[in-house]
Amino acid sequence: MNPRTTPTLSGWGRLPAPGVEKLSEDLERLTRGAALTRGLGRSYGDSSLPAKADDLVACSRMADRILGFDPETGVLRAEAGFSLVELNRLFMPRGWFSPVTPGTKFVTLGGMVASDVHGKNHHVEGCFGAHVRSLRMRLADDSIVDCGPEQEPELFDATVGGMGLTGHILEVEFTLARIPSRWIHMESERMPSIDEFLAGLGRAAPAFPMTMGWIDCLHRGRSMGRGILMAGRWAEASEAGELAPRAAHPLTMPVDLPNLAINDLTVAAFNALYYWKHLRRRATTLVAPDPFFYPLDAILEWNRVYGPRGFTQYQCVIPRQAGAPAVREFMDLLTKLGGASPLCVIKDCGPEGRGMLSFPLEGTSIAVDMAVSPEIQSIVDRLNEFVIAAGGRIYLTKDRFTRPEHYRAMEPRLERFLAAREKYDPHRRLRSGQSVRLLGDVA
Amino acid sequence: MKAVILGGTTGIGRAIARRLAERGDSVFLLARELDDLTRSAEDLTARHPKREPVGHALCDLERPEGFAAALDAADAALGGFDAVIVTAGLFATQDALEADIEFTRRLVTVNYANTVVFCEHARKRLLTRGGGRLAVFSSVAGDRGRKPVAIYGSSKAGLSVYLEALDHKFHAQGLSVLCVKPGFVKTGMTAGLKPPPFAGDPEQVARDVVRAMDRRRPMLYTPGMWALVMLVIRWLPRFVMRKINF
Numbered sequence: 001m002n003p004r005t006t007p008t009l010s011g012w013g014r015l016p017a018p019g020v021e022k023l024s025e026d027l028e029r030l031t032r033g034a035a036l037t038r039g040l041g042r043s044y045g046d047s048s049l050p051a052k053a054d055d056l057v058a059c060s061r062m063a064d065r066i067l068g069f070d071p072e073t074g075v076l077r078a079e080a081g082f083s084l085v086e087l088n089r090l091f092m093p094r095g096w097f098s099p100v101t102p103g104t105k106f107v108t109l110g111g112m113v114a115s116d117v118h119g120k121n122h123h124v125e126g127c128f129g130a131h132v133r134s135l136r137m138r139l140a141d142d143s144i145v146d147c148g149p150e151q152e153p154e155l156f157d158a159t160v161g162g163m164g165l166t167g168h169i170l171e172v173e174f175t176l177a178r179i180p181s182r183w184i185h186m187e188s189e190r191m192p193s194i195d196e197f198l199a200g201l202g203r204a205a206p207a208f209p210m211t212m213g214w215i216d217c218l219h220r221g222r223s224m225g226r227g228i229l230m231a232g233r234w235a236e237a238s239e240a241g242e243l244a245p246r247a248a249h250p251l252t253m254p255v256d257l258p259n260l261a262i263n264d265l266t267v268a269a270f271n272a273l274y275y276w277k278h279l280r281r282r283a284t285t286l287v288a289p290d291p292f293f294y295p296l297d298a299i300l301e302w303n304r305v306y307g308p309r310g311f312t313q314y315q316c317v318i319p320r321q322a323g324a325p326a327v328r329e330f331m332d333l334l335t336k337l338g339g340a341s342p343l344c345v346i347k348d349c350g351p352e353g354r355g356m357l358s359f360p361l362e363g364t365s366i367a368v369d370m371a372v373s374p375e376i377q378s379i380v381d382r383l384n385e386f387v388i389a390a391g392g393r394i395y396l397t398k399d400r401f402t403r404p405e406h407y408r409a410m411e412p413r414l415e416r417f418l419a420a421r422e423k424y425d426p427h428r429r430l431r432s433g434q435s436v437r438l439l440g441d442v443a
Numbered sequence: 444m445k446a447v448i449l450g451g452t453t454g455i456g457r458a459i460a461r462r463l464a465e466r467g468d469s470v471f472l473l474a475r476e477l478d479d480l481t482r483s484a485e486d487l488t489a490r491h492p493k494r495e496p497v498g499h500a501l502c503d504l505e506r507p508e509g510f511a512a513a514l515d516a517a518d519a520a521l522g523g524f525d526a527v528i529v530t531a532g533l534f535a536t537q538d539a540l541e542a543d544i545e546f547t548r549r550l551v552t553v554n555y556a557n558t559v560v561f562c563e564h565a566r567k568r569l570l571t572r573g574g575g576r577l578a579v580f581s582s583v584a585g586d587r588g589r590k591p592v593a594i595y596g597s598s599k600a601g602l603s604v605y606l607e608a609l610d611h612k613f614h615a616q617g618l619s620v621l622c623v624k625p626g627f628v629k630t631g632m633t634a635g636l637k638p639p640p641f642a643g644d645p646e647q648v649a650r651d652v653v654r655a656m657d658r659r660r661p662m663l664y665t666p667g668m669w670a671l672v673m674l675v676i677r678w679l680p681r682f683v684m685r686k687i688n689f
Contacts, residue, residue, distance in 0.1 A: 023634040023635075025452075025453045025457070062631055066490065067486070076489075090490060094492050
């Protein structure tokens, strides 16, 4: 096969796999006999990629209708391809917002359920799945069922965070959150080291419903883990005034940058600028939701800055019991292993949700982008060994390189998930590149 | 506008219906399947904070006997419509059509004969109330006899000529007829085909169509680049057209 003409699909990390997606407005018909459904392809690794080139991959993007909205309760039901971009565009002006939003708005409802996404408010609101009332699904045997927290709870819990491996999500019903204005009251603070950062996150969590931090992951020594802590809440109508935020006009990354564009020097320069741009130690500002929640969405196709080699994101959570020393050690290991990245994000997570494979647990989550290089496998292995020893876990939505034995070691809940899968898909008709790699599905 | 949209549940029709509904225009949907219609009507209703539920009726371009009743239902629900939009139609590749003569018959009947019949029903209703707007989807494929769209293109060529004549004939009576000629647009209809350069998306086309209707324009190439492409194609000599595979 000629690799130039073989059609491929790729996730956000741009590592391709042979395959094609089928598109239709009629997702119910499209998913009949399909091996996998994908949405906007924003998961970084291979979770939305086919196990085999000729597996039928249904794309939900065109199934994007709202099926009902109750302005009294905020309950919204929509087809699985309805995107967060559309949700924000239509409902923010009406005083409603997604109860949980990930760091990009280019995701579908189906993807948000399958990844059980979390956001800056995880320590207060939990994951997206905690706000889902009902799902309509096509199962592996082609039957169509409804499930929810009370109805078919086993199927529901396996599906929330289940990476699309329990069935095709056709419709999602969830509850929107009321917002008092269309602005965020943000307090940000420069943090000179990882210890102060962790203390700062701890202080901010009870005071603010939304917290997160950006870390300069190239800095070592005493100021290792320096960065900027951001804490926010929706501004009250009286603080925000009448003005609506200006509509964002995103730029598009027009070309792939060369592989070497992201290197230690350019990243060190970027990080220093970003760190010192925050001149005062503490600042309080009113910001629009878009730059607050989705800073990277300002440049469409920003993943092209990593060049044709592609990239991955390593995201793990270190449990609270392991304590601050474990986080410090992890940062130490991360900076030692290198992997220059302008993006390193730290966040306090709240308690684990009910999704069987849902990522967050009470502790500290760290996410870092890494260009794909010959060393990437050994870097991921080293980081995973640390995370296993600390009792933490990784986020499947970002993952492309974790080994199956490492995944099993960090995921005691896997048995329960596999039992549910055995029940709903005994012949493993539903599969992805990721399920072949991590769960041993046959390609 | 008080607009009836035939084909407003999918693709470009869906995008146009949403655009109109979101800016507060009244919309009535016509399509072939009831479940599809109710879901789309609910979608449009939810897209505007203050609106009456969007109405709908069954209408199938393969069943001309139902056209009058469908338009009557729209008229009653909207209190007299002043715009009719037709995005529905059939499509298949030239290879598929050559292999299936029965589908060829259906396609040319739907895209030309039945669409003209539907437009005649709509035109008469609009003219009795002093005109209005009629926007119908033809295609760039109808501009020139071309190898890859011989059959589909010919069905659209006939439609384009009809729409142009309609505009000439009734413009003075207040009826504006818009012939829309989309180039390649990434919709369910073209899913599986490799998009050429300048492929458009439904939202972009919907924006262009609504603007052209607002301005009462007679013809629209969308995305705009296709006006230039087709200008060149229309002037290519026969011997060149015979050689190329465009």
